[in-house]
Amino acid sequence: MRDAGTAGEVNDKLVESLVNTLRRHSGVPGLEEIAAVVERQHEYSPIEAYEALDKIVREHGGHRHTRIAADVAKSSLMLSGLDAGETAPGDAAQRIAVRSCIALMDHYFFGRTRERLIAEGRLRDHEEAHGWRSQAIEALRPRIEKVAHKLLQSPDATGLRTPPRETPKQFTGDLLREELGTSLPRVTP
Numbered sequence: 001m002r003d004a005g006t007a008g009e010v011n012d013k014l015v016e017s018l019v020n021t022l023r024r025h026s027g028v029p030g031l032e033e034i035a036a037v038v039e040r041q042h043e044y045s046p047i048e049a050y051e052a053l054d055k056i057v058r059e060h061g062g063h064r065h066t067r068i069a070a071d072v073a074k075s076s077l078m079l080s081g082l083d084a085g086e087t088a089p090g091d092a093a094q095r096i097a098v099r100s101c102i103a104l105m106d107h108y109f110f111g112r113t114r115e116r117l118i119a120e121g122r123l124r125d126h127e128e129a130h131g132w133r134s135q136a137i138e139a140l141r142p143r144i145e146k147v148a149h150k151l152l153q154s155p156d157a158t159g160l161r162t163p164p165r166e167t168p169k170q171f172t173g174d175l176l177r178e179e180l181g182t183s184l185p186r187v188t189p
Contacts, residue, residue: 011136012165015143018105019162022065022147027157028100029060034073035093035152041077049077068107069100097148102137105144110136 022028033056037049044052053070060066073096110133117123123132137144146163154160 007136007139011140011143014105014109014136015140015147016162017109018101018144019147019157019160021104021108022151022157023160025065025157026063027151027155027160028065028069028097029063029155030056030066031069031097031100031151031155032093034066034069035096038073038076038080038096039092041080041092046077050074064107065100065104068103069096072096072099072103075099093152094145094148097152098141098145101144101148101151105137105140106133 028034034053037044037052037056041049053073057063057066057070076092076096076099114123114126114129114133117132118125118129123129143163147160150160151157
């Protein structure tokens, strides 16, 4: 079985993949509009808010990332009825952007990988897979927040860059000079 690397290396690749996916697929068209619906939710009835979000998705040609962000917003609107606290302007937009990035990671990585990791025996069951996902998201949260902040500034992902790596990048020359087997424990007969 091939080693996937350290947790830090995997996390670096996850964030890099998120940013590359956003750039390749034009970011999240309509993100500002979606966030505005959530920020102005007090101006809408729940049905009107859902209709406004559906309209935004249609206006952007049903773009997958726009649909995912609209679903995140609908979930947020549903939960906001349970939370009486007011949020400052901009907080809702950042929250929607962060949750949308997490939902994109679920869509492109965690959801697709879960079954394979269970089948390969790397994870025992769905409960362990959920725990693994939760730990990864928690470890990635500061970097996801940075990506989300930049995405709000440029929803089409123009100029979006991966935040600094968690682990230093190893250059090929350094790897070639590294002694083989130095990280393996010595076995004595």
